[in-house]
Amino acid sequence: MLERMDRYLPRLAVLAATALLAACGTMRSSVVVEPVAGSDYGNPPAHVAAVPSRTPIPGGSYVVARGDTLYSIAFRKGVDFRDLAQWNGVAAPYTIRPGQRLVLSPPARATPHTATVPGHVASAPSAAAAPGRAANSGAVATAGAPVFESVTAPATSASSGPATMPATAATTPSHVATPPVAPAATAAVPVAGVPTAPPATMPPPAPAAAGVSRVVSGVQWRWPADGPVVGQFRSGDAIPGIGIAGKSGDPVRAAADGVVVYSGNGLVGYGELVIIKHNDSFLSAYGHNRKRLVKEGQRVSMGQQIAEMGSTGTTRDELEFQIRKDGNPVDPLGYLPSR
CATH class of the missing domain: 2.70.70.10 (Glucose Permease (Domain IIA))
Known part of the structure; x- marks a missing residue:
């Protein structure tokens, strides 16, 4: 009996080692590795978050003077205020300080002549808002920031669900009888010697004042x-x-x-x-x-x-x-x- 056990012990040891290695491999494959701070793990590719800048890129930098605003600097340099804010990580309401240096080009990491897609300054969502804006680019207005509402009428949202079709004759099942239409009132028969009044008509709308808006x-x-x-x-x-x-x-x-x-x-x-x-x-x-x-x-x-x-x-x-x-x-x- 002991001799038989001695004969199978090496085989059992090999089988146990094989099973242990397989279990370790299974455990290793189930571990989720978190991205390390400062690494590129979890960041979208550059070509996904970049689009052409709205205006030519002047390059260089500008030192903020007293009385400047982000809008006036962008206006002076001929760039879009959203691009300037994104390049410098300035969030709404775009507060800048005298002596602050603003770069007039995208960060070096961005693709040349590109800038990250910024969202709207307004806190209200827009149907045309571009997705994916950097966290420090001012996509969300801070408390007390002025809300810049669009002057256009809001467009109907595409996600508001299917529109309900109005009940019309075209949607009425064929087996339902259509109610008879009341006959139109007959015109009055003119009396001999009595002038007939002309039919009443709606007055034409007053023309809009030309050149107002x-x-x-x-x-x-x-x-x-x-x-x-x-x-x-x-x-x-x-x-x-x-x-x-x-x-x-x-x-x-x-x-x-x-x-x-x-x-x-x-x-x-x-x-x-x-x-x-x-x-x-x-x-x-x-x-x-x-x-x-x-x-x-x-x-x-x-x-x-x-x-x-x-x-x-x-x-x-x-x-x-x-x-x-x-x-x-x-x-x-x-x-x-x-x-």
Whole structure:
């Protein structure tokens, strides 16, 4: 009996060792390895989180001066404020400090000429909001930050469920009898010698006043001043906008609903300047004013007076008016109503 056990002991030892190794391999394969801090584990590929920048990348850096805002710096450098905020990790409400150095290009790790897709500044979700914004890029507004609502009517959400079809004859089963239609009232028979009254008709709608406003790209625009255009738009100009003539003190009005994001005189060549943000894509600017009547963070309505026309930063009384889409200057005449 002992001899038989001695004969099988080596075999049993080999089988036990094999089973132990198999069990260890099974346990090892069930362990989830957590990404190490500072490593690339868990980060999306660069090409997933990057899209072309909205504006040319100026490069270099800028030191914030007293009176600057992120919007005024982006306006001066010709970049979109969302790109500038994302490049520097500045979250809404985009607070910056004098002496702070802002880089004017994407981080070195990003693909050249690309920037991470930022979300909307507004705290309310948008149907067109781009997915995947960096955590420090200001996708969520902090407490007390002004909420910039879009002036466009909200679009119907695609996720609101299937639309209910109205009950019509087309949806009525074929076996259900259709109720008879009441016959139309017969026309009165004219009496001999009595004139017949003409049929009653609805008066035509009153025509809309020409040149008051115009909706372009979801924004309702109107002229910011009443004078003639004395300076045409040229995209290559240092100050790319149109000049509108007038007299000192003439009212300067908001061209569309929005929020004042800059009110000051820190941009060389613009004099007393007001910048209004209409939505995430559009800004408008009003320069050379004699006096500014609105403050940063103030909500204004289309047609509301925001300044008095003047000649600050120029040699004659006029309004320097600009529209920028995603940071790029565009011809205002393509957005304002015809006169």
